[in-house]
Amino acid sequence: MTNTFDGHYWVVRDGEIIDPMFPYYENSKALYGLKGKRIYLPADDLTQRVFKRLLNTHIEQFEEEGYQVVNDWEIAPGGCGINAYVEQQLRGGEIVFGSMGWKRKNGNGIHYEYGGEGWNVADFMYKGSDRMIRKLDFECMKLYGKKDKQLLQVPAGYGGRLVKSARA
Numbered sequence: 348m349t350n351t352f353d354g355h356y357w358v359v360r361d362g363e364i365i366d367p368m369f370p371y372y373e374n375s376k377a378l379y380g381l382k383g384k385r386i387y388l389p390a391d392d393l394t395q396r397v398f399k400r401l402l403n404t405h406i407e408q409f410e411e412e413g414y415q416v417v418n419d420w421e422i423a424p425g426g427c428g429i430n431a432y433v434e435q436q437l438r439g440g441e442i443v444f445g446s447m448g449w450k451r452k453n454g455n456g457i458h459y460e461y462g463g464e465g466w467n468v469a470d471f472m473y474k475g476s477d478r479m480i481r482k483l484d485f486e487c488m489k490l491y492g493k494k495d496k497q498l499l500q501v502p503a504g505y506g507g508r509l510v511k512s513a514r515a
Contacts, residue, residue, distance in 0.1 A: 352472055354398060354461050354466075355444070356398075356402065356427045356428045356431040356432075357431055357442075358441065358443070359440055365440060366387075366427075366447075379451070379458050383449055386448055386450065389444070390444050390471070393467070394445075394467055397468050398468075402428045402432060405428065416432065417436045417437065427461075431443075446459045446461055446464065
């Protein structure tokens, strides 16, 4: 399973962006003709709230299943949300959701690997993603105390590994 949204999570602590660098990023840079350091663009306030709530729901669901996310998660590519959550829980800071990319070598702006400039909640959803729409509906329903186990994400979907701890 792949993520059902096109965005990125990272942590800001003491004005510094904390976000693991993975080898596949270098492949993306080479493929698209990109250069320099990563560029981060936080989403608007409403989008931040929606996607942070979505992340918190995933964490809660994992914990209900007996996982201790902070202790059991191995930082991995494709798992930016949980990577950011673990970083924040261990060392503090603020989780931020938005877009991430690099400058183009040819000078024609920025290529956003995740997200895009001026994107809102709908833009961050993969177009035509029924699943993401259901998830956002789920987040709205949660505000009224309803729950739907069908929307539980499996840990492998994040590209990382989450295993039930003996401590659970």
